[in-house]
Amino acid sequence: MEPPTILTNKTFDWLKHRGLCSSTTVDALRDMGYSQLTTIQYHSMPKLLTKQNVFLHARTGSGKTLAFLIPAVERLKAMNFHSAHGVGVLIVSPTRELALQTASVLSPLIKAHALSSATLVGGTKLQESLIKEGAVIVVATLGKLLEALGDSSSSYALPVHKLRILILDEADRILDDGAHTQSLRKIVSKLPLDKVQKVLVSATQSTNCTKLSREIFDAEFTIISVEQEQKVSTKHIKQNYIKVMAEDRLALLITVIRTLKNKKIIVFFNSSHSVKFHYQICLKMGLDVIHSVGQNNQEKRCKAYIKFCKLKQGALLTTGLAERGWDIPGVQWIVQYDPPHKPQDYIHRVGRTGRGEGNVGQAVLFLRPEEEEFVSILKGMNVEIDLLEFQGRVEEIKSQVQDLVKDTELNQSAQLAYKKFVRAYQCHNLRKIFNIKNLDLSKLCISFGFSVPPMELGHLS
Structure with missing residues (x-):
């Protein structure tokens, strides 16, 4: 049984030659075993790099994680963003396991660029994760992120005043119009959203999810959907x-x-x-x-x-x-x-x-x-x-x-x-x-x- 291809004929070197990806990133990806762009990466990366608000839809296993991680890292490097600025990218996950998985994919990229990161899930201590060296990229579950953002009485809160990118992974699970969505509303109220690029990522589409995203973020999204792959998934x-x-x-x-x-x-x-x-x-x-x-x-x-x-x-x-x-x-x-x-x-x-x-x-x-x-x-x-x-x-x-x-x-x-x-x-x-x-x-x-x-x-x- 031949599986459907998820790859394009474009390589990450092609992306580099267009000025959309650095040599450092391409070398790191090669060490990770990646050379060709998947369909969702090919369609989404140029738009993500131009700061557009984007809603990505593609089937599981199609390369969505790298599709949003690579532009996030490239944008931070282009801005010369460092720990003293606080958190530049927030990646929000509905589950601990997904957060850990995303962090593991991110790790080689941030290491190659000498960037700092932290993963906030249940059981981690905020001071240990962030105070020592800071973190320009934070991967977090909803509950732990809400705790990290603190309130007016908190002695320590996650420094997000210069946040540039907010990413919701498995957005359809977060925008479920239930407990996850209520937590997201509280998180959003603590972020400087007018300066932030919003990126939503999901394997499925729903009218309710799209409606809630527009309402919560008060923004329109460019929808990038790989429909054909979805049908043969x-x-x-x-x-x-x-x-x-x-x-x-x-x-x-x-x-x-x-x-x-x-x-x-x-x-x-x-x-x-x-x-x-x-x-x-x-x-x-x-x-x-x-x-x-x-x-x-x-x-x-x-x-x-x-x-x-x-x-x-x-x-x-x-x-x-x-x-x-x-x-x-x-x-x-x-x-x-x-x-x-x-x-x-x-x-x-x-x-x-x-x-x-x-x-x-x-x-x-x-x-x-x-x-x-x-x-x-x-x-x-x-x-x-x-x-x-x-x-x-x-x-x-x-x-x-x-x-x-x-x-x-x-x-x-x-x-x-x-x-x-x-x-x-x-x-x-x-x-x-x-x-x-x-x-x-x-x-x-x-x-x-x-x-x-x-x-x-x-x-x-």
């Missing part, structure tokens, strides 16, 4: 679905993870409690797994993320936390054990594999026979997905799981995971397909290690 990924009875789900998942033991895979669930329970079961079954959920503290999440990035094989069990923004190298398989609440989230999940030029990936979706209509929705979104016949020794595994769940701690974890799964199913966005009335709890409970439903869930409708 998963065609280089071989996608299948497995029809599995409710009582066989866990046993078949264990079989799949065992079959893919020499691969690097991500398994998606719809609740953190399900992740915890299945992680415990997999460990008991001798499987090589790690897990990460939003409820974990900063240290645990960072350790899990960094560890999985370095792994050549193994499985990460996670929630929607990892749907977007995570650029983990070498992921070969995506397993969607719980179907997502939104069809668009299916696209984001499978987009964690087959990333970058020339790479392909594989993905499999678990569906009960009653849920197969979801496939029609995906095909309506130009997703090429086929039925996969997959067999395993499910009865033997189901018996093993029931024995394990007799353990008090695991039993409690299983009960909570079961309850949260049913409640999440009850609230599914696609209720005509994922209908709680068609969910046989007497069979479903077997995939949580019980022979009968473990608790009264009240009225289900």
Whole structure:
């Protein structure tokens, strides 16, 4: 299967010869393994370098991060911006993992130009990060940035009086008209926006996101969208679905993870409690797994993320936390054990594999026979997905799981995971397909290690 190309025939040397990129940057990019411009980089960099407010849209893995980092670094160098001026560029991320990932891509560029930077996420101390040497580029999560900006009573606040560029990465997640957006409004109120270039970056487009961006920033944006790439964003990924009875789900998942033991895979669930329970079961079954959920503290999440990035094989069990923004190298398989609440989230999940030029990936979706209509929705979104016949020794595994769940701690974890799964199913966005009335709890409970439903869930409708 040939993946669609994301590269143009233009090199970074071509950009240098046009006076849009310095030799120092080109040399650093070459050391990082980059020589050709991607489509989004080719279309966006000239406009970003001329200080325009820009909204970038392109699929995951298309080179958006460098598309905004390179112009930001070049502009700072052209202005002879240094630490005494304070912060020149703010890059705002909706998650800690994305902030760390962006900082890792930025690191070789700032090192080459002898610029300073800081990464502000939960667990970092502002004084240690910024007071010693200062930072002209700051990558931060919303909450930590709001803390760093301080208020009138703060003894220390991030020096942003000469800020020149504000970048929102995964802007559609920040402009969600919820808690993220409220934090952004508070941040914006503390910034000298009239002097600042605004850059919004996203893999998807939405009318609400565009409307909010205009309202919050009181500005118009030049929209740069790679539409054709967006439509074929998963065609280089071989996608299948497995029809599995409710009582066989866990046993078949264990079989799949065992079959893919020499691969690097991500398994998606719809609740953190399900992740915890299945992680415990997999460990008991001798499987090589790690897990990460939003409820974990900063240290645990960072350790899990960094560890999985370095792994050549193994499985990460996670929630929607990892749907977007995570650029983990070498992921070969995506397993969607719980179907997502939104069809668009299916696209984001499978987009964690087959990333970058020339790479392909594989993905499999678990569906009960009653849920197969979801496939029609995906095909309506130009997703090429086929039925996969997959067999395993499910009865033997189901018996093993029931024995394990007799353990008090695991039993409690299983009960909570079961309850949260049913409640999440009850609230599914696609209720005509994922209908709680068609969910046989007497069979479903077997995939949580019980022979009968473990608790009264009240009225289900």
